[in-house]
Amino acid sequence: xxxxxxxxxxxxxxxxxxxxxxxxxxxxxxxxxxxxxxxxxxxxxxxxxxxxxxxxxxxxxxxxxxxxxxxxxxxxxxxxxxxxxxxxxxxxxxxxxxxxxxx
Amino acid sequence: xxxxxxxxxxxxxxxxxxxxxxxxxxxxxxxxxxxxxxxxxxxxxxxxxxxxxxxxxxxxxxxxxxxxxxxxxxxxxxxxxxxxxxxxxxxxxxxxxxxxxxxxxxxxxxxxxxxxxxxxxxxxxxxxxxxxxxxxxxxxxxxxxxxxxxxxxxxxxxxxxxxxxxxxxxxxxxxxxxxxxxxxxxxxxxxxxxxxxxxxxxxxxxxxxxxxxxxxxxxxxxxxxxxxxxxxxxxxxxxxxxxxxxxxxx
Numbered sequence: 103x104x105x106x107x108x109x110x111x112x113x114x115x116x117x118x119x120x121x122x123x124x125x126x127x128x129x130x131x132x133x134x135x136x137x138x139x140x141x142x143x144x145x146x147x148x149x150x151x152x153x154x155x156x157x158x159x160x161x162x163x164x165x166x167x168x169x170x171x172x173x174x175x176x177x178x179x180x181x182x183x184x185x186x187x188x189x190x191x192x193x194x195x196x197x198x199x200x201x202x203x204x205x
Numbered sequence: 206x207x208x209x210x211x212x213x214x215x216x217x218x219x220x221x222x223x224x225x226x227x228x229x230x231x232x233x234x235x236x237x238x239x240x241x242x243x244x245x246x247x248x249x250x251x252x253x254x255x256x257x258x259x260x261x262x263x264x265x266x267x268x269x270x271x272x273x274x275x276x277x278x279x280x281x282x283x284x285x286x287x288x289x290x291x292x293x294x295x296x297x298x299x300x301x302x303x304x305x306x307x308x309x310x311x312x313x314x315x316x317x318x319x320x321x322x323x324x325x326x327x328x329x330x331x332x333x334x335x336x337x338x339x340x341x342x343x344x345x346x347x348x349x350x351x352x353x354x355x356x357x358x359x360x361x362x363x364x365x366x367x368x369x370x371x372x373x374x375x376x377x378x379x380x381x382x383x384x385x386x387x388x389x390x391x392x393x394x395x396x397x398x399x400x401x402x403x404x405x406x407x408x409x410x411x412x413x414x415x416x417x418x419x420x421x422x423x424x425x426x427x428x429x430x431x432x433x434x435x436x437x438x439x440x441x442x443x444x445x446x447x448x449x450x451x452x453x454x455x
Contacts (some may be wrong), residue, residue, distance in 0.1 A: 122402075
């Protein structure tokens with residue numbers, strides 16, 4: 103049987119988190135019967151651990167809800183060092199995923 | 206279908222793009238001033254097969270109601286044309302966001318993939334398979350996670366155990382069981398999500414080639430190598446991780 107490896111730069115692949123690697127592998131499972139479903143994928147650690155807290159319903163302490171437009175709500179921190187909301191999200195995302203990996 | 210002519214409600218503006226059998230134009234609602242996109246289909250030019258694709262697209266758009274799926278604002282018909290008015294997003298296609306920038310961070314990818322999975326899960330619950338998920342069919346708002354899937358021209362409603370057999374969709378995003386005509390179901394959409402996720406994080410398509418045959422061979426024969434250093438605690442606590450460890454594409 104012919105085998106063609108994914109022509110991906112090993113340094114790129116190895117730098118991905120275990121969550122990302124297992125999620126990609128679960129989605130790109132050649133056997134459709136074993137492939138992860140959309141509902142299960144939503145509970146995969148890649149989604150659960152990496153989505154920043156700002157997108158969850160209950161804001162963490164120290165963060166205030168500020169309505170920016172009719173549909174979206176952004177959270178800004180009263181103590182954060184970040185300047186923009188996207189930077190806050192980045193900081194928070196890292197904090198959240200790091201906390202989730204703590205024993 | 207509205208009985209009033211579209212001109213009563215909307216001012217049709219500049220062309221935004223062309224689809225398989227349609228032109229997409231900007232339009233503005235006369236009363237509210239809201240900008241939308243209108244897909245204008247020339248009834249004289251569509252073949253019977255395209256008519257059925259169009260019927261499916263309209264049926265799906267009428268049925269769905271999800272924040273991550275493009276909303277149909279109105280449907281009009283004149284003697285020669287059908288007009289499908291859809292909400293418009295400011296950010297353009299996800300494709301345009303990917304091109305011209307390096308890889309996305311994992312946080313960014315998760316923010317994009319989550320709403321994508323939510324809309325796919327919603328469609329699958331309704332028995333709808335999109336069949337053509339790709340960055341060109343994903344529209345972006347201002348925020349990363351404000352995305353909506355569009356273009357239901359190839360989507361199909363299936364019964365829970367029914368399998369489809371027509372190979373369709375854009376090759377690089379198409380699941381191997383679709384390419385080998387084995388019949389396929391909802392699972393094919395998850396494969397496409399996997400290709401999109403790979404593209405976001407690795408900056409390239411996992412299954413690519415210079416021609417169609419090469420893409421097909423790559424997709425069917427590829428063997429995904431999994432990095433062995435999976436976090437040991439996770440394999441114990443999460444059954445998903447242990448199954449992932451064992452799975453190979455071939």
